[in-house]
Amino acid sequence: MAKLGRSRDPVMAQPFQHLLVPSDGSVRSDQAVTRALGLAAALGARVTFLHVQPKVPVSVLGMGEMLDAAAIDRLAVAARQESERILNDAVAAADAAGVPAAREQESGDLPHREILAAADRLGCAQIV
Numbered sequence: 626m627a628k629l630g631r632s633r634d635p636v637m638a639q640p641f642q643h644l645l646v647p648s649d650g651s652v653r654s655d656q657a658v659t660r661a662l663g664l665a666a667a668l669g670a671r672v673t674f675l676h677v678q679p680k681v682p683v684s685v686l687g688m689g690e691m692l693d694a695a696a697i698d699r700l701a702v703a704a705r706q707e708s709e710r711i712l713n714d715a716v717a718a719a720d721a722a723g724v725p726a727a728r729e730q731e732s733g734d735l736p737h738r739e740i741l742a743a744a745d746r747l748g749c750a751q752i753v
Contacts, residue, residue, distance in 0.1 A: 640750050640751075641668050641670055641750050641751050642668070642669075643671055643750060644661055644664065644672045644673070644751045644752075645740070645749035645753070646658055646675065646715065646752075647674075647675045647676070647677065647736070647743075648712075649676065649677075654711075658674070658718055659718070661753035662724050663722075664753065665719075665722075665724045666724055670724075671724065672753075673729055673747055674715040674726060674728050674729070675728075675731065676708045676731075677732065677733055677740065678708045678730065678731070679734060680734050708730055709730075716728055740752060
C-alpha cells in the first residue's frame with residue numbers, strides 16, 4: 626500500500642497554481658474567463674489564456690477555388706486579429722482582477738488537441 630504524503634510531481638505538489646483558460650471569444654468562453662479569474666484569485670494562481678486558431682479560416686471551408694489567394698490571406702489576417710482581440714480582452718480582465726496572466730496563440734484543426742498539448746507543455750494543473 627502506498628504511503629500518503631507530499632507528491633514529488635511538481636504539478637501535484639502545488640495543485641492549481643497555473644490554470645489554462647482556452648477561449649474562442651464566445652459568450653460561454655467569456656463566462657469561463659470570469660470564473661477562472663475568480664478561481665485563480667482565490668487560489669493565488671496564475672492563468673494562461675489560449676486561443677486556438679484554425680489553420681484554414683472557417684469562412685473558407687467549402688469555397689475551394691472560388692477564392693483567390695489574396696482573399697484567403699485577408700481572411701487569415703482577420704482571423705489573427707480576432708485571436709489577438711480575444712486574448713487582449715482576457716488579459717485585460719486578468720489585469721483588472723489582479724491575476725497574473727500570460728497568453729498563448731496556437732493554430733490547429735482540432736482545438737482540443739492543442740489545448741491538451743498546451744496544458745502539458747505549460748505544466749497547467751487545471752483547464753477551466
